[in-house]
Amino acid sequence: MTGLRSLYVIALASLCVFQASPVVSADLVLVRCETTKGPIRIDVHPDWAPLGAKRFLELVNTRFFNDVGLTRVVKGFLVQFGIAADPHVQQQWNAKGNIQDDPNIGTAVKRGTMAYAGSGKNSRSTQIWISFQPSSGLGSQPWEVPFGQVHEDDMAVVDSWFSGYGDMSAFGGKGPDQGRQQQEGNGYLKGFPELDYIKSCAVVDGPATEERVEKIEVEVGTGIYTGGKRPPGSWVDAPTGAGDRTDDGGPYDKYFAGAIVLVLVAPIVAVVYKRCLRPGIRSRTALRHRHALKPHDAKV
Secondary structure, eight states, rough: HHHHHHHHHHHHHHHHHHHHHHOOOOOEEEEEEEEEEEEEEEOOOOTTTTHHHHHHHHHHHHTTTTEEEEEEEEEEEEEEEEEOHHHHHHHHHHHHBOOOOOOOOOOOBBBTTTEEEOOOOTSSSOOOEESSSSSTTTOGGGGGGOOOOEOGGGHHHHHSOOOOEEEEEEGGGSSSSSHHHHTTHHHHTTTOTTOEEEEEEEEEEEOOOOOOOOOOEEETTTTTEEOSSSSSSSSSEEOEEEEEEEOOHHHHHHHHHHHHHHHHHHHHHHIIIIIIHHHHHHHHHHHHHHHHHHHHHHHO
8 A cells, every 4th residue: 555655646746747847739820911901810730730830931931921912712612822922032932842741630621721732742832722611622632731720700801802813714714824923923913903912921929929039940740839949950930120039938848847846846745745644554554453453362
């Protein structure tokens, strides 16, 4: 019994660590995009698609989405965008190459779900779509793994984007030709005067914000997104203004705090056990021993 009670004390001490440093899932990152019809808020989920989330945040933090046209708006289906306003910027991103596919963990496509407009294995680059409604077809391919979700309250803005041009010309619509758009940028889009645009996007809440942090990290191996200082790895450069960087910490700092709590609490638990629990255990053991001897003594 004494051994079991010792294990109980150890479990209590261990509980302090778990309370101080819980294992958390990937942190949401809130991105706000200003558009010609109003703002939308996007929850970015690194746990859904670590590589996809990382690329999207790279695009946000390098201001890739400034003045990007919403060139494919198909009601009841999706909105597609992601060709830079400046063709030289688009060429730079094309030169960076596509990102690898993320494992498909079965995240359902709902109204407002965001993913990449890929065309085959490992084809994700800069083009993204937002779904107008739930879909069992979208998101089923490895290159369409969802990484974000537009807030439902902001979907009215998405619904209001001009859809009169319909699908892209390659699919029989009257929308802009993507080849010309990549080569000519927004100069070509002047021929589509009714288009709506994303004016800018920025990280506004989460493990890191543009105003406070120069670099943010996505730990692709675990899917945990943190803003703390870690060994060199997958870093996303964020163009920030003047000011010192602050460290937001992360799950690892919680583990460190838990270890400190354990060191501080363990001696107290040991004293309580020695002075309170152990004498009681001994006295109850002795009492049971005397009770066990009584029948034998009665026979003598």
